[in-house]
Amino acid sequence: MRRVYKEAHAGSCAGAHQVLLDGKPLRTPARAPLDLPTRALAEAIAAEWQAQAETVWPSTMPLTPLAATAIDHHPETGQPVFGATALSPAAAGDWHSYPNRRLAMPCSTRAGERQAHSAASA
Numbered sequence: 001m002r003r004v005y006k007e008a009h010a011g012s013c014a015g016a017h018q019v020l021l022d023g024k025p026l027r028t029p030a031r032a033p034l035d036l037p038t039r040a041l042a043e044a045i046a047a048e049w050q051a052q053a054e055t056v057w058p059s060t061m062p063l064t065p066l067a068a069t070a071i072d073h074h075p076e077t078g079q080p081v082f083g084a085t086a087l088s089p090a091a092a093g094d095w096h097s098y099p100n101r102r103l104a105m106p107c108s109t110r111a112g113e114r115q116a117h118s119a120a121s122a
Contacts, residue, residue, distance in 0.1 A: 001056045008049035010042035017042035021049060028068040036067060 005021040012018065016035035019026040019042055026034040026049075036042045041063070048061035058065070 001058075003052050003054055003056050005049075008046045010039060010046045012039070012042075019046045019049060026064075028072045030072040032071055034067060034071065041067065 008019060008021050010017060011020045011025075013025065016033070017039050018036065019034055026045075028034055034045075036045070045061075045063045045067060048064055049056075052060070
């Protein structure tokens with residue numbers, strides 16, 4: 001995809017933090033405004049967009065789809081999932097509190113679990 005904007009920066013509007021491309025707010029694939037909970041997250045996403053050269057490579061912008069998915073696809077309510085602990089280092093490191101923690105386990109933990117399960121069932 002060709003880069004069609006000149007500048008990306010963080011901004012605020014109505015209490016929400018946003019990423020602005022040439023002054024226009026970034027939107028999610030579902031066309032919702034990309035309203036972010038913190039200025040730091042807006043600045044990090046703006047930096048992803050500003051770092052793009054003539055061609056925009058979405059694979060080099062991991063925070064953008066993460067935030068857009070959180071806004072567009074909250075599985076239970078359809079509401080944004082950002083809250084006091086969302087995307088915080090403490091929440092990200094505490095995979096025990098996730099409803100389906102098997103999906104959040106580090107790969108090495110899952111491999112160890114598989115080996116223990118295989119030994120127990122043999």
